[in-house]
Amino acid sequence: MKADFKHWFASLPAVPGMLACGHRQPNGKCLGHGDDKIYTAEKISRLLKQFAELHEPLAAAEFSPRWTTWAFEYGLLRFVPRPDKGLLMLLVSPETEAARELDRLAEEFLARPLK
Amino acid sequence: MAEEKKVEAEPGVANAPDAPDLRGVSLPDVVHLECVGRNSSVVELFQEHSLGRIYIDQGQIVHATCGEISGERAFQKLFTITAGTFELLEYEVPPERTINRTWEFLLNEVLRQREQFARRAAAGEDLSANGENTPPAQAAWTAEILICSGAGEIFYHWQCAAPAERMALLQKISAGAEKLIPNLQLGKLDRVEVRLAEGRVVLQPRADRLVFVRLSAAKK
Numbered sequence: 001m002k003a004d005f006k007h008w009f010a011s012l013p014a015v016p017g018m019l020a021c022g023h024r025q026p027n028g029k030c031l032g033h034g035d036d037k038i039y040t041a042e043k044i045s046r047l048l049k050q051f052a053e054l055h056e057p058l059a060a061a062e063f064s065p066r067w068t069t070w071a072f073e074y075g076l077l078r079f080v081p082r083p084d085k086g087l088l089m090l091l092v093s094p095e096t097e098a099a100r101e102l103d104r105l106a107e108e109f110l111a112r113p114l115k
Numbered sequence: 116m117a118e119e120k121k122v123e124a125e126p127g128v129a130n131a132p133d134a135p136d137l138r139g140v141s142l143p144d145v146v147h148l149e150c151v152g153r154n155s156s157v158v159e160l161f162q163e164h165s166l167g168r169i170y171i172d173q174g175q176i177v178h179a180t181c182g183e184i185s186g187e188r189a190f191q192k193l194f195t196i197t198a199g200t201f202e203l204l205e206y207e208v209p210p211e212r213t214i215n216r217t218w219e220f221l222l223n224e225v226l227r228q229r230e231q232f233a234r235r236a237a238a239g240e241d242l243s244a245n246g247e248n249t250p251p252a253q254a255a256w257t258a259e260i261l262i263c264s265g266a267g268e269i270f271y272h273w274q275c276a277a278p279a280e281r282m283a284l285l286q287k288i289s290a291g292a293e294k295l296i297p298n299l300q301l302g303k304l305d306r307v308e309v310r311l312a313e314g315r316v317v318l319q320p321r322a323d324r325l326v327f328v329r330l331s332a333a334k335k
Binding site for chain 1: 280281283284287288291292294295296298299300301302303304305306307308309310311312316
């Protein structure tokens with residue numbers, strides 16, 4: 001994985017309002033950052049796997065989503081799939097800088113080369 | 116005093132209520148979803164102070180206020196406001212019922228007026244000279260609607276070419292959401308928004324109903 005991408009991904013937790021972020025690489029390996037008590041690396045990996053399963057019917061329904069946002073009472077969960085099977089997950093508090101930056105971060109992920 | 120149900124945009128941020136907010140949802144989207152979902156709520160627009168309110172009772176728009184005016188005129192006026200933000204509040208009984216038309220008619224009328232404004236602006240007419248507020252150029256057009264019961268009984272569909280497929284999709288998403296929710300500790304799921312290359316899809320996979328709305332960036 002490119003050092004540039006690693007650096008970008010490592011910078012995500014510093015965005016105010018970012019609760020957790022995860023990245024599933026095309027080879028299936030997962031990376032995650034989050035609050036160790038609530039959003040552990042294991043939980044982030046599980047979420048990425050669950051969403052990858054949910055993404056299949058959406059992709060099959062002719063939509064080809066650029067990204068998907070799950071709006072909960074106390075948080076927004078953004079999943080961004082790439083054509084190379086890479087997947088980004090961002091979990092943010094609503095009405096924070098991280099929430100405002102979701103689209104920009106998703107666009108950056110889609111545009112950034114992994115290799 | 117209405118209890119705040121969910122904040123749709125950061126209070127005090129002077130973004131246009133018609134522009135997608137932090138959840139990617141604009142004022143027409145919210146009114147549309149509340150009506151389609153047969154919800155009861157009050158949508159309040161404000162900029163430092165309240166600019167107006169739309170009262171929705173079980174999916175029907177029953178009352179609107181905008182400054183000193185009320186009724187349909189107030190409803191239409193609220194969609195021309197280009198600054199401020201909005202909140203979705205718990206329903207409260209309006210002081211009177213001033214609107215009796217269907218929500219489909221009212222929202223179509225908003226879109227019709229926008230087209231009219233756009234045509235006049237394109238023709239070079241100075242709309243501000245008449246004191247008219249120009250509606251924001253950005254608009255999403257409803258392309259497809261499906262409403263089902265939680266068990267999958269279809270209540271309503273509009274321009275939905277494959278309702279059974281859409282319903283199956285909603286059921287899969289709903290089942291998937293149930294798996295996600297215990298892991299997240301983020302409260303109830305409000306909606307799922309799918310950003311497409313052109314437009315977006317909004318899904319409401321709730322226990323008692325499943326709602327699918329596809330919004331297109333351009334009118335077909």
